Each structure stands twice: as C-alpha cells, then as structure tokens.
Amino acid sequence: MSTVEPTWRLGIDTGGTFTDIVAVCDGQLRTSKVSSTPAAFERGVLDAIASVGVGVDSDIRLLAHGTTVTTNAVITHTGAATGLITTRGFRDILELRRADRGELYDILWDPPEPLVPRRLRREVSERIDYAGAVIAPLCDDDIADAVRVFRASGVEAVAICFLNSYVNPVHEERARDAVLALWPEAHVTISSDLIREPREFERTATAVANAYVAPVLRDYVSRLQATLDDDRFSGRLMIMHSGGGLVPAASCLVAPARTITSGPAAGVMAAEGLAGQTHNPNILSLDMGGTSADVAVVLGGKARFVDEHVPEWGLPIRFPAVDLLTVGAGGGSIAWVDASGAAKVGPDSAGAVPGPACYRRGGTYATVTDANLVLGRLAEQAVLADGLRLDLERASSAVSAFGDRLGLDMHAAALGIIEIANSNMAKAVRVMTVERGLDPRDFVLLAFGGAGPMHACELANHLGMERVMIPLAPGVTSALGTMFVDVVHDVARANIELLQHVDPTEIEETFQDLEARARSLLDDDLIPQPGQRIERSLDLRYVGQTKTLNCQLPSQPVTDATLASAATRFVDEYQARYQYVATGLPIEVATARVRARGLESGIRLPEVPELPETAPACIRPVVFRDAGAVDAAVYRREDLSVGATLLGPLVIEQMDSTTIIPPAWSVEVDKLGNLVVLRTREEAR
C-alpha cells in the first residue's frame, strides 16, 4: 500500500440477497447496496457500479470482488459433476471423513452427502510410502478406465488424491497428465498442487471441493469479465479469497476452493484496514447480521490466520484462512423457553421469511430484532433496505408471550433476549481471545453488519471492554474490506523434523523452492518484481503433537539464529495460549510456508467534511437494563459532524444500521467518519 492513485478502486461483495459496493477515488468514498441477481450475479455487479455513479468505462484501476457463487455451489450441492481418482483401496476416504459426527449424541443427525458419489470415486493401482518411495507403479490402464466412466457419466471435473502424495507427487502429476492426454477439456485438480501436508482426508476434501467449484467459478468469472468488457472496462478484475487476499480473474483457477466463503474474510480485512487507518492496532471485529455473527481478531494491525476453513460440516478446505468464528446469534435468532423453563436464544433463526414477528411475514416467535424494537432501539418507523416497515404491536405480543413463560414483564423479557444473545457472542469472543492468550480488554470492538452497532456497547460491557468503533457504512463493510487487500498466494510444504536437527542450508533451499513457485504465480498475475513481497513462516509444535503454531521468519537466508528465535517465539506463544510450557520436550518443524503478496496500491479513506452542529432528529424512549426507560436523542448518522462529542443515551440511525449508545458511553466522530464510542464509567460486568 504505497501510493494512492487518482483512479477508482471498487470493492463489490455479492451476497445471496444484496450486492454491496464501496468505491474510492481521490478523496471520495461512495457506498451503495443493490439487490443481488441470483439468476446471473454479474448483472447485480453492474447494477452496483451504476448505483454509485461510476461508469464501467471510466478510469477504474481495480475491481475487487467477493462472490458467493462458489459458496452457493457447495452449500446447495450444485457444483460441477466431479469424479475422484484415488489409490486402490481408498476411494471411501472422502466419505469416511474423520469418522466423527457433527452432533455427538443425536441419533437422527446425518452427515451431508459427499460431493462425489461412490460410483464416481475410482481406484487406480499405485502406492507411495511414507518416505516418498514408489512401492507400486501407477497403472495407466486404470486411469483410462476411470476416464471412460467419468465421460459416460457426464463428469466435468476430476480430482486426484493419492496417499503420501504430499511427500512425493510424481504419481498425481503423471495421473493428471494421463487424464488430460485422454480428455483435454477436463478440469483436473491434483491434491499435491494445492497442499503438501499429511492427512489424506483433508487433502482429498480440498482437492474435491476445488474440482467441484472450478467450472462454476470459471464460468462466472468469464461471464462477468465479458460483461465488463462489453462496457469497455479497462481495469483489472480480481476475486477475493478466504485467505484475506485477491487473485486476478485470469488466475482464479489456481485454487478456486479458496473463494468459498470469502465474504466473512473480507469483513475481517476491513477491520485490518481500519486498524491501520485509525491507528488502533488491536481490533476485535464483530459482524452481526440476520442469522449469525462472525467474530475475529486483528492483533498488532494484522488479521490472524488458521490452516483451514470449513464451509460445510465434513468439508475442510485446507488453505490458510482468516481466523474467524461464526455463532448463531443474529437479528433473526429466535427466543424460546425449553421444557423446564430455561430461556434460550438461537441458534434457530427466523431468517428473512417468515422473519421476526415485526416483519409481518408470518413469523410469530420473538427474535432479537423484536426485542430491539420493543426496547425502542429500533425505530418503529424504520424502513429496511427492501422497503419493509416494522410492526411494533406484533413484536410486543411475541416478546410478551416469551416473557409470560418466564414470569418476566415485556421489557425484562426483551432485555433478557438481548443479554442471552450477547452472551452467545461473548462465548465466541472468549474463544477468539482468551483461548488464544489474549485479553479482550486490550481491544477495540469494531462492530458492523446490520445488527452489530446495536449490540456493541452492551457486549463490550459484558466483556469488560471500554472502546467500540462503528465504521462509516456498517452494512457494506465486507465490500470495504476488499479495498485493503493485496494479491495473495500461499504455498507450503511439509518438512517434518526436529528443530534442533534442521540444517539452515537445507531449509533455506526449501524456502527458495517455495518462493520460486510463489513468484512464478505472481509473475503469471503480471505483478512486477518490485511489487512482490515474500513472507516466510514455520509451523512448529512439540514433537508428537499434531496441532502446530505458526511462527513468522524474517525474509532473509535462514541461519541458526533465525531458527533459535523461531523457537523462542513458539514457546512464548505456547505459554500465552496454553498457560504452560512443556519443558524438556523437543520442538518439531511441521511445515514451511510462504505467503506471496503482490502489493496493490491501497486506498486512503477520505476525510469526511465538517458540518454545522445539528439538533437531534427526535427524542424517543429507549429501555436499558440498569437505567430503565430513558429519553434518548435520535440523530441521523449523516448529520453528525467530525469532532462532536455526544453523551449516551443516544440512537444513531442510518440507511442500513442503527447504533445504540447506552448511558455511561460517549460517542465522537473521527476524521474518517467512524463513530468512536467510549465507556465513561465502570459498569458491573
């Protein structure tokens, strides 16, 4: 993120219902939300661009796009017909999975169907041992048989995963060549191209997901590119992935599985971008929408990563992914009372249809949104993005009915719903912070999504946090997130040996191999050398463990000192997370990783203009737990001027979101238009 150019950079995030856009150019920032067009999502993208008044043929440098097409393909099982080729004797690895269950005790629970049915999982003779030695040669006739069955069955994409290919990929590579020789138009994914780490199920699942979505992504991206080209688009189209980076449209088939669930990752990257631009290096991000809330951490200005993400139970995608946790707490989460009188909120959601009781679409259960309406936090007159008006009467009777079962009056019941929903989110926050050795009180809570700003301060109270930030346009934050990211490729290779036995020269060679591959990917992306950045890291563990911690290395040749400092970092991180150190156990290297960035000149968020001081639009009673019903001033977000400080209780309304500032909190608008909300005195929990 070096220079800022006087051309447009667009970020567009397509979801199932809305397509969000953020457009930035030379001190201007425009945002909008249009309806998505599921029949042909590219039309919604064009609609979004038009809605911010930017011509497709104008000076657009970059269009960064988060898309839901691969997510949908996986969730609805409507991806390409896919065939799988495995080592003989092992075709069921995809379906056996890890032989565990999503619900430990529920007899009626079923796993999702595997993406490739058994008859399209074909075995071939070949075997490589744990050390990479060929034990049995690859049988070409078996490959030909598999291809015959696939072609007869209408298969479009082929995944190949052999045992121990992470050590020696030669058979997978030969098998791929053999398939393509017989069938040049097939899309073929081999697992070793994506991952060079042990665990055959995870590698198979990733390869299968990759093959399964590849034709879907290829077709969508080429349609979108063609549509843009028709309108004389001259910039670059890039696709967002779950690893918190972009990949140019032309390279989107390098690892299509990475584009599954890129939207939530983009939200976290917005938090990373805002961490930099607002000089708040430690941010806890909360993206709360209609059905769920995503929680993530930005530490020292950087988002954190884990080694896989799981878009559906039993389908791990084994690539570095932004570390986030989703819980079933959203505006639509249903409040209910169990058979012995305990109050619960979620995880079932009323969704958009029938929706909360106040939507008048047939929903009768009290939801979090109904509770917010009853407490005066949402305005009865509020009009939602799709023109919907809320019905206070229906919300009141739903919340009262819930309260009657508990012996609570309506307001106490509504406050209880909010408190339980917040405690569900607090549980996720504890996983992301306390369980990782972090103290939430050291963080700013960045709340966005439709419902986040309404819950932020009370959630912060619950967690002992004192600072909250609400971005300028909370409803389009995922689109904003695509503004701050670079082109990112991740390559890795298992390198299992005791740290004390690692020869710096040898591991240096491994890193250089990985870097050469990463740079060639960036070269393919037309990223010039000076814009290429290489980050190295090692996954370390105590010998015997299977879980690792990732430790960054400097991008210089590896020396004994580099390895020693990695060991120190490992022990420190281990101590912080697990509260003990396994003194005397040797440390083992598991994987060498390289993250290659093609730097994109980022954006600087423009400063918002100063405005004359304004009076509140109105005053309305809002109910809080300790204060009861109090009069709160209601402001329009766009009327608030930079620098003005206001004291809660307050309501701040804008198109796609409402912010609640409880008593004992104050709010100030910073230069970039973010609401900076501070606790002014100690609250009990």
Add this chain to the structure above:
Amino acid sequence: MTVSPAVGIDPITFEVLNNAFSSVVDEMGALVQNCALSVVVSEARDYSGSICTPAGDLVATGVTDQPAHIGTIPFTVKGMLEWIGQPAADYFSDGDIVITNDAYIGGTHNQDVRLIMPVFHDGEIIAFAQSSAHWTDIGGHVPGTFDPNARSSHGEGLIVPPIRVARAGEIDDDLVRVICRNIRTPDLARGDLLAQIGAVRLARMRILDLVSSYGQAVIVEEMAALIRHSEALLRQEFEALPDGVRQFTVPIDCDPGSASDEPVLLHMRLAIAGHHAEYDFSGCARQAIGAINATRSSTFSSAIVATKAVFPHVPLNQGFFNAIDFVLPDGLVCSAQYPAPISGMAAGTFPGIIDCVLGNYIQVLPLRCMAGPVGLVNTTWGGYDPRPGHEDEFVAYIWLEGGWGGRPAKKDNFTAMCLFSTAARNVPIEQQERVFPLMFDSYRFERDSFGAGLHRGGPGVTRVLHFTHGDAMLSVIGDGERFGPWGWAGGSDAPGAKLIYAPGTEDERSLGMFCTGEMIERSKEVLFFHSGGGGWGDPLERPIEWVLKDVENDLLSPDAARHQYGVVVDSVGGDGRAVAAEGDTRRLRAEMREQRNESSNAAAD
C-alpha cells in the same frame, strides 16, 4: 427478576452462565487436543474435560468430550473423596492436583488416566476440574494393555489410586518418573500428562474468573441450577412416555476366560411410571473370568450415553443420573468386583449396555431410535520400530469404524463411526504410516456389510494393513464376531466382525476377537472388518430405486439385492447405472412374501 422453579435462579443469568461454563469445558478440550502427544488423544480425541461440584456431581462437559468417560466422572470424584477419607478441604491445598486411573475407584479401564484439581476460593473448595485421556499404554503384559488373558485387574497395567501429582502448584517429578517407568511409551505419557495438568489448571483459572465477576454464591447456585434443569427436562420426557415395562437382551460373543463358548447375556428391564424411569440390570450375567467386565461406573456411563442419544437436547450432567433409578446389584458382568479384569469393557459390556438401552427405547419411541449400531474392537499393536529416526518401542492403538442402525425416521444410515456416540475420530493413514512401521492396503466401506431393511444400516468398514519393518505383537479385545448388530421390526442383523491374518494366502487364519501377544510377521497382511448397522423394517418394502442406488454404489451386490430385497438387477451400464428387471422383481418379491407366510404358518402350527 423472577425465578423459574426448575432452574431456581433468574432465567437470564442462568443461560448467560450456562454459556460461560460451556466455554470453560470446551477450552479444556481444545487444550488437551492441541497439546497432547499421543495420536489417540490429539488426532483421535479420546479425552474429556469437565467440572464437578465439591460433592463430585457433574456440572458441565464439552462438545468434543469422549462420552464413555463422561458418565464415570462423578464416580471418579466421589471415589476420590471416599478414598482420601477426610474432609477434602482439610486434605487438599490450593494448587494440588490428583492423578488416578483406578477403574475400581469410579473409572473405566486403567488406560483412562484422570487428573482432578480442587478449585479453592476463600479457603473453600467450590468445584473440581477434571481432565481424562486414554493413554496408549499403561504397562502390563502386552503393548497397549488390552489383554484378554488377564485374570485380574493387576494384569492390566499400572494402577494409580487417587494421589497427588502436584502439591500446592509443584509437580511431583519423582512420582511422574515412577508412572512413566511403568509405561512402554514414557515420553508420550509425560506429554499427555502435562497437557492434562494444563487443562485442569486452566479450568481452575477460568472458574475463578467467573467467581470474581459474578460472586461465589451465584456460581455455586448456577451449578446446582444446571443439574436441576437437566433432571427436570429428562423427567418431562419420561412423563410423556406411556407407563409400562419393557425388556431387551443382547449377547456378548463369549467369556474369553472361560472354556465354554456360551454367550454372555446382558439384560435390561425398563420400567416407566409417571416421571420415573427405572433401569434394572439385575438380569445380566455374572461377572466374567476374562476382561470383558465393566465396573459399575462404566455401566452407568454407557446407560447415560445411550439415553442422551435418545434425548439429545437434555444437557448431560448429574441431573441425568438423578432422573434415573438404577438397579444394579454387585458381581455382574456390568458391575464387576475388584479385582476382576476390565480392560475390555469398552468392547464388550459398554456397547452391550448401550444396545440394551436403545433396544428398550426402540419399543417405546421408535422415531427417536435406531436398530443395533456397531460396537468396538480394540486392537493394539506393539514392537520395535527400527526405521532411522524412530529406533524405539511403539504402541499403535487402532480401532475401526462401522455402521449405525437403520432408523424409521430417516431413509438410511450413513454414519461410519468408531464407537457409538464417541467423539473419537480416526487417525489419518498418513500419520499412522509416518509414526508407526506399518502400511495400509485398504480402508473402505465393505459390500453387503449391513443389515437389510426398509431402512438399512450404515455400511461396515474394512481395513487391511501390514508391517513394513520388523514383526509386531497384536492384542485384541473385541466382540460382535458371532452376533452382528441387531435388526428390528423385520430388518435383519448385520454380519459379524472379522479379523483375519494373511487373507488369501496359505497362512490365512482367523484371529478372532480375543487374542494376546499374537506375532504378526513383517509384510503379512491383516484384514480387519467391522460390521455395519442392523436393518429396520421389512426389506421387501424397500423402494426398488433405493436398492438400485446401493448396487450402483457397489455397497450391495446384485446377489444380495436378489436374496435380501427380492430385487432382480438386470444390468449395470457403462455409466455404472443399475436397472431392475421389473417383472422378475415383482414376481420374486411376491414369492418371498408367500414363503415367509408359509414358514410363519408352519411355525404357528
């Protein structure tokens, strides 16, 4: 705010703290999984973490915790309190941690090692935190400690009664050395022990954090409320069931210590009356000579786990125990008396008791139940690994998935699980081949491996493996070779388990479900088949398309389609699609029905 009678604390705080407690136990589980050294714990998740009241009543357990442990945990804590023989607050200091694996003090088998830490606040014990994990080896006669030839618990490895492994925060290294010296894999044991100590210390810290936010009185009251809440929920379920008495019997193949090959019968009588449920196990066989026995705590645990599977929404804590009246006299195979051998409890009695519970409920609540699920076969393989960089003793504990039973509420069962309601997972083949000197030749669903039915069971699974460097010694305690998982309502039983040495060669022989120190020669294959689930309902009622789909997927042979389902498969096309011969199928199904009527009439005569 008001008080809900079942909960006894304001309902909002109740749920907020419920979330907080589950955070604590889940974090314990994550720590043990991430930090343990043996793959049985880290990859296969054979562990649990929990919080108990000062009296030893179970309050909370985590989402990945091994169900087999869960029900025994309160017995471990209560057993410990009895063992120390004086008030816990006098005996313990803040920072003490107890270690025990004594199956006869509320345990399962000696491989399951428990760490228990009192949580002190203001000089008072307000809770116990506990972490359990299955150690791959706990010493004894054979690698992995599963020994059907043991005639006493003293032949089943080291027994550690509840003693302090840490005092006032200091770990007793001498004691740790003694324990590890008795174990074939001392480094793994030490690493797993440190992770478990880490977990109970973490739980202590988190519980004290909660006390500082909410006050001791609220936290103590919440623990009691969680227990009352579960009991009330479960009693309501009983109330909704018709009053009456049912019973169910399942066989264990045999007593491996007895010359007789008579099956060992497990029996349960379920009596529902109002909101009371009595589980009476008096009809079970006497305790066995061989190691298929279970202690009382194991039997409670399996009964609780099976009940939880029928009523999954009821949180698993002491309230579950309180809602059930157990009748379990001493000296039975499921209430063995010291020093009877018990290492095989998880393969024989534990799954058998689960079957008894399910078999009773399937008569009362069929839509929430299934036909017989697969049990467990424990295999442990040990020896010396001569590969460069290894050059040490190894012990591999390998279990195998199988199918669950057919369910009237669902089309079929697709579950492939290690053991009923276990949180355990398989260990990746690539990890096993890296860590142990062996190679797998297959790991797959087996054809014709499940009980037939309108709703069929999940398929069984076969593994084939051989050792690549040196010989290995195999010990096995399993079950279900003679009696596969049971079918129900006209569905058939699944075929039994198999363990075969050198299949398809002149050395081929069956190893059976009980063997001790069997030498497995390098490069000789061992085939290990574990059953699918039992079928539910009449196979002749199964829609033809469902049968054909199983044929296409090669889970069912055309032959079995004909003999079990009366479906005549005409052809399997080049695209793998199967087609039925409609007329032949109709005729065959009619014939089979007629034959069935004839034979039942004959039986009636």
